[in-house]
Amino acid sequence: MPPSPLTTVPVALADRAYDIHIGPGCRREIGAYARAAFGERLKTFVVVSNPTVWELYGGDVLQSLRAADIGAEVFLMGDGERFKTIRTAEKLWDFCIERRIERGAAFLAVGGGVVGDLAGFAAAAYLRGVPFAQMPTTLLAQIDSSVGGKTGVNRPRGKNLVGAFHQPVLVVADTDTLRTLPPREWNAGWHEALKYGVIRDAALFDRLTAAMPFRLGPDRVPTAAEQEFLIETVAECCRIKAGVVARDEREAGERKILNFGHTVGHAIEAVTRYRKFRHGEAVGIGMVAACDIAVKTGVLAAADAARVAEAVRRVGRMPSARGISAAEVVAALKYDKKASGGAVRFILPRAIGEVGEYAAPSDAVLRRCVEWALKNV
Numbered sequence: 520m521p522p523s524p525l526t527t528v529p530v531a532l533a534d535r536a537y538d539i540h541i542g543p544g545c546r547r548e549i550g551a552y553a554r555a556a557f558g559e560r561l562k563t564f565v566v567v568s569n570p571t572v573w574e575l576y577g578g579d580v581l582q583s584l585r586a587a588d589i590g591a592e593v594f595l596m597g598d599g600e601r602f603k604t605i606r607t608a609e610k611l612w613d614f615c616i617e618r619r620i621e622r623g624a625a626f627l628a629v630g631g632g633v634v635g636d637l638a639g640f641a642a643a644a645y646l647r648g649v650p651f652a653q654m655p656t657t658l659l660a661q662i663d664s665s666v667g668g669k670t671g672v673n674r675p676r677g678k679n680l681v682g683a684f685h686q687p688v689l690v691v692a693d694t695d696t697l698r699t700l701p702p703r704e705w706n707a708g709w710h711e712a713l714k715y716g717v718i719r720d721a722a723l724f725d726r727l728t729a730a731m732p733f734r735l736g737p738d739r740v741p742t743a744a745e746q747e748f749l750i751e752t753v754a755e756c757c758r759i760k761a762g763v764v765a766r767d768e769r770e771a772g773e774r775k776i777l778n779f780g781h782t783v784g785h786a787i788e789a790v791t792r793y794r795k796f797r798h799g800e801a802v803g804i805g806m807v808a809a810c811d812i813a814v815k816t817g818v819l820a821a822a823d824a825a826r827v828a829e830a831v832r833r834v835g836r837m838p839s840a841r842g843i844s845a846a847e848v849v850a851a852l853k854y855d856k857k858a859s860g861g862a863v864r865f866i867l868p869r870a871i872g873e874v875g876e877y878a879a880p881s882d883a884v885l886r887r888c889v890e891w892a893l894k895n896v
C-alpha cells in the first residue's frame with residue numbers, strides 16, 4: 520500500500536483517470552505510488568530530468584524506486600526552455616533505443632514544466648506510446664503543466680507548436696521540493712496560480728493577492744500555516760484544472776479558458792527567444808494585457824483590471840521589458856496555435872472569476888494594450 524499523501528486530487532478521465540498526490544516529502548514515496556498506479560508489470564522507468572533537479576532530488580528518487588523494485592535509466596537533458604526541442608526528444612529516443620527500452624517500460628519526468636512537457640511528448644511517440652508519470656518540482660509544474668496531458672516541444676517561431684495529448688498515469692507533487700526554487704520560479708508559478716483565480720475562483724484570487732509575495736527557502740522550516748497555504752493552493756489549482764480537463768480534454772471549448780494570459784504571453788516569449796522571461800512571468804504580463812484589452816473592448820470594469828495588475832505586481836519584480844517592441848509581439852500573436860483562419864481569439868475576463876472567448880480587437884488596440892502591460896508590471 521502506498522502511503523497517504525496530505526491531499527489527493529483525482530482527474531476523472533474514464534479509463535485514463537489518474538491521481539495527483541500532493542504533500543511535503545512525497546518524493547520519498549514515488550516508488551510506492553508508482554507501483555500502485557502502474558501495477559506489478561512495471562520493471563523500469565526511463566527517468567527524465569535535468570542536472571539542476573537531479574543533483575537535488577535524484578538520490579531520493581532512486582532510493583524510493585529501488586525500494587519498490589523499479590529499475591531506472593536516467594536521461595538528463597539540458598536545463599532551460601531552449602532545450603524543449605525535437606532535437607532533445609530525438610536524443611531521448613536514441614537513448615531508449617540503445618538501451619533496448621521496451622513497451623513494458625514507462626517514463627518518469629522529474630523536474631519543471633520543460634522536463635515534463637518534453638518527457639511526456641517523447642513518451643507519447645516512443646514505440647507509438649508508452650505510459651508516463653510526472654514528479655513536478657516547480658510551483659508552475661505542480662499547479663499546471665504536470666496535469667492535463669498536454670505535452671510538446673517548441674519551434675523557433677512559437678511555443679509548443681508540435682506536441683501530443685498524452686495523459687500521465689500518476690502525478691506526485693512534493694511541495695517540499697519547492698523550497699529550493701529560485702525566487703523567479705516562485706513568481707512564475709504564482710502568476711499561473713493567479714490565472715486560476717481570475718478565470719474561475721474570485722476567493723482564490725483574493726487569498727493569493729493577500730499572501731503575495733510568498734516564497735519558502737531551504738534554510739528555514741516552513742510554519743504550519745505556510746505549509747497549509749501551499750498545499751491547499753496547489754490542490755485548489757489542480758482541482759480547477761482537473762475539472763476543466765475532465766470536461767474538455769481536447770480543448771474543444773471550455774479548456775480554452777486555461778489560455779487566459781497565454782496568447783500575449785507566448786508571443787512575448789517568442790520575440791524574446793524564450794530567454795528573457797520565465798514562462799509564468801510572460802503569462803503575468805499577458806494577463807495584464809488581456810485585462811486591458813477587456814477594458815478597451817467594454818468587457819471588464821477598469822477597477823477589476825487594476826486589481827489584476829496590482830496582484831501581478833505584488834508577486835515580485837519582472838525583468839525589464841525595455842527594448843521589446845509591442846508591434847513585434849502583436850505580429851507574433853498571429854502564430855498562436857489557437858488562431859483560427861488567421862484570426863486570433865482571446866480569453867478575456869468579464870469579472871474576476873469569470874471569463875469568455877472574444878475576437879481580437881484591431882492591431883492598433885492590441886499594440887497599445889501590449890505596450891501598456893509591458894510598461895506597467
Ligand SMILES: NC(=O)c1ccc[n+]([C@@H]2O[C@H](COP(=O)([O-])OP(=O)(O)OC[C@H]3O[C@@H](n4cnc5c(N)ncnc54)[C@H](O)[C@@H]3O)[C@@H](O)[C@H]2O)c1
Nearest residue numbers: 571631632633634656657659660663664669696699700798
Ligand atoms: N503542458 C502544459 O499543460 C503546460 C502548462 C503550463 C506550462 N507549460 C510549460 O512549462 C514550461 C515551464 O515550466 P517551469 O516554469 O517549471 O520551468 P522549468 O522547467 O524551466 O524550470 C524552471 C527552473 O527551475 C529549476 N528547478 C526545477 N525544480 C527545481 C527545484 N525544486 N529546485 C530548484 N530548481 C528547480 C529548473 O532546473 C529550471 O532551471 C514551459 O515550457 C511551458 O510551456 C506546460
